[in-house]
Amino acid sequence: MTRRRAVATFLCLPLAASCARHEPGRRRLRFWAVGREGEVAEQMVRQFMREHPHIEVEVQKLPWSAAHEKLLTAFAGETLPDLCQLGNTWVSEFAALNALAPLDEYLSNSRDVALDDYFPGFLEPNRIDRRLYGVPWYIDTRLLYYRRDLLQQAGFNAPPTTWEEWTRMLAAVKEQVGPDRYAVLLPLNEFEPLLVLALQWPTDLLRDGGRWGNFRNADFRRAMEFYNGMFERQWAPRLSSTQISNVWDEFARGFYSFYISGPWNIAEFKRRMPPGLQQAWMTAPMPGPDGPGVSIAGGASLVIFRSSPRKSEAWQLAEYLSRPATQQRFYELTGNMPPRRASWASPVLEDSVYARAFRQQLDAVRSPPKVPEWERIATQMGLAAERVVRSVATIDEALTALDRSVDEILEKRRWMLERS
C-alpha cells in the first residue's frame, strides 16, 4: 500500500509542479470534492475557468472512506479549502464546529441560484438555526429497485404503494422463488433501509431538541416490527453486504427481487445486468405505511468554509456548478441527480425510465435529525436492529439499550446547550 502510494506520489510530482506554476494575478481557489465527483469536478471547472480567467481552480479529490477524517484533520490544522463538497448529514457537524460560512447573503443577490427552484426537502439539511450553510449539489435518496419479471410471475403488474401491498408481494415472491432465494435484500450492516421505514412515521427519532433518544415510541417500534418481520418470515436473508460477493450478480440471478438503494445503482444495473434481463428491472418510489411513503433527503452540498479568504470567488464557482446546464452535464457524467427543478427539464433525465421514480420521490423526502452526533446514532440504530434480527435481543430490550446509548452519546450536546 505504502509503496503504491509512494509510486503514485512520484508519478504525480511533475503534475503537482505544473499546478504550482500559476500565473501572477490569478487567484487560486481550492475546491475539494469526494469520490467519483472528485474525478468529474476537474472536467467541470475547466469551463468555469474559461469564463473567469482571473480564477484558477485547484481540485483535490478525496476518497469517501477518508473524507470525513481528512476534513476534520484539515479543520484542526487550519488547512481547509475554500469550497468543498460535503455530505449533507455532515453539514450540522461542521456548522457546530463553526467552520462554515452562512450563504444567505450570497443567495439573496444571486441570479443563478434561486432557492424556490430547489426541492425543499433537500434544502432542509443545510439549514441550521434558520441560516443556510450549504447549497445542494446533487441529491441522493433511497427507493425500490425491483425485478419486474419475478413480480409478474408472482402475479403483480405494478410495484407496491403501501406497506400492505408490499407485504403481499413479498410473501408471493418468496412463495415463488423457494427456500434458497429471497424476496428482498436488506444488508444488515446498512442502517438506511430501516431509517427510511422509520422516517415514514411522524414521530421524531430524537426528542427535546435533539437532547435525548426517542426510539421507544410507538412509531419507531412499528417500523422496527415491519423490518424485523421481513427477516422472521424469511423474506430477507440475514446477510451483511460484505457477505454478498456482488449485489448486481445476485439481483440478476434472482437471489432477491426488491432492493432499497440510491441513484448511483441505475448506472451500475444498466452496465451489469445481462442483456436478456435489461427489460426485467425497474425502480419505484418507496411504499409507505398507508400510501406512497417518504424517503431520506440525502445527497451532497457545496459549502464555503469560514476560514476562506476567497469567499466571493468560491461562491462564483458554487453558482456555476448550480446552473441547470452544468447540473445536467454533471448528471450525464456521473448519474448524480440534480436538486433543482429547472435542471430536471433535460431530455436525458426526462427520457430515463429509471429516473422517473426518483423524480417522484424527490417531493416526498425527510431529513434525519440534524445533530452533529447523528451518524453515530444511526450506526447504533443499525446495531440495535441487527441484534433484533439475529434474535440476540427482543425489540423491547434492543430499543431500551438503544435509547440509553443515544442518551449517553448526546450527553455533551446537552451540556453545551445548557451552557449557552
Add this chain to the structure above:
Amino acid sequence: MPLASRRRIEARSAGERAAWWFIAPALIVLSVFFFLPVLGALLMSLTDYDLYALSDWHNLRFIGLENYVRLLHDPLFWKALGNTVYFVALGVPLSIGVSLGTALLVNARLARWRGLFRTVFFAPVVTTLVAVAVVWRYIFHTRYGFLNYALGGLGIAPIDWMGDPHWAMPAIVILAVWKNFGYNMIILLAALQNIPEEHYEAARIDGASSWQVLRHITLPALRPVMLLVSILTMTGYFQLFAEPYVMTQGGPLQSTLSVLYFMFEEGFKWWNLGRASAVAFLLFVLMFVVTVLQLRLGRERERA
C-alpha cells in the same frame, strides 16, 4: 582522594558525557515523536476531548478518570476485550504451532526444494492484506467458497463464515494465521539450523526415536527463541485491527470487534479522542502485564 582514582572518575565522566552526546539525537527524536505524544495522550485521556473541543477549547472538560470508569462499564468495550482475548488465545498457539511445524518440515533433511517452500510459506507475510482479503472473502463465501466446498467433501455442512457471529472470529484467526506464520517460521528456522548436529548424532547413537529427539533435543534448544516468538506474536495479535477492518468491519454483531478497532472507531470515526486515548492506555497496561508474566514464566522454566 588519591589522584589516580579522581582521574579515573574524571575520565569516566568524560566518557559518559561523550556517550550522552552519541545517544542525544536518538533521545531527542524519541522524546519529540514518542514520549511527548504519549504524555499528551495520557493527559488527553483525562479529558473529554471531542469534536466540540476541537472547535473551541472552552468546550473541553477535565474529567479525571471518568473515561476509564465509563469504559470499564461499557459492555461494548468488554465485548471488544473478550473478542481480542479470544483471538489471542486461539490465534497465538495456532500460529506458533503452524510456524514450528512448517519450520521443521522445511528444515527436514529429506525435504526437497527447500528454498522454494521457504519462499512459498513466507509469501503471505509480504503480500498486501487488502488484496488478500478479496481472495479470502471468496474462500469464505458461504455458497461459492472453496473452504465450504472442501468441507462439503468431508461431509460437513456449509458454514456461514463471515455471517455467523460464532464463526466470524475463527475465520479471522484462519486468515491471520495464514498471513503471519511465515514470519515466525523464518525465525524458528534460523534457530533450528543453529542446533549443533552433535546433539542429534548423540541421540541417534542412544537410539532415540524421532519423537524423543523432538521433545528432548529440538524443543529445549528452541526455548529461548520460542519465548521471543511468543512475545512478538502475542503483542502483535493483541493489536488485531487490519483483518476485521478489511473483512468484516467488526461485524457480524460486533463479534470481530477488537480493542484496537474499538479505539479506532472512538478516535477517528467519532472523534472522541479522550476516550480513544483511554482505550489505548488500557490496552497498553494489559499487554504489558501479559508480557511480564510471559517473561517471568519463561525465566522460571529456564531455572527449573
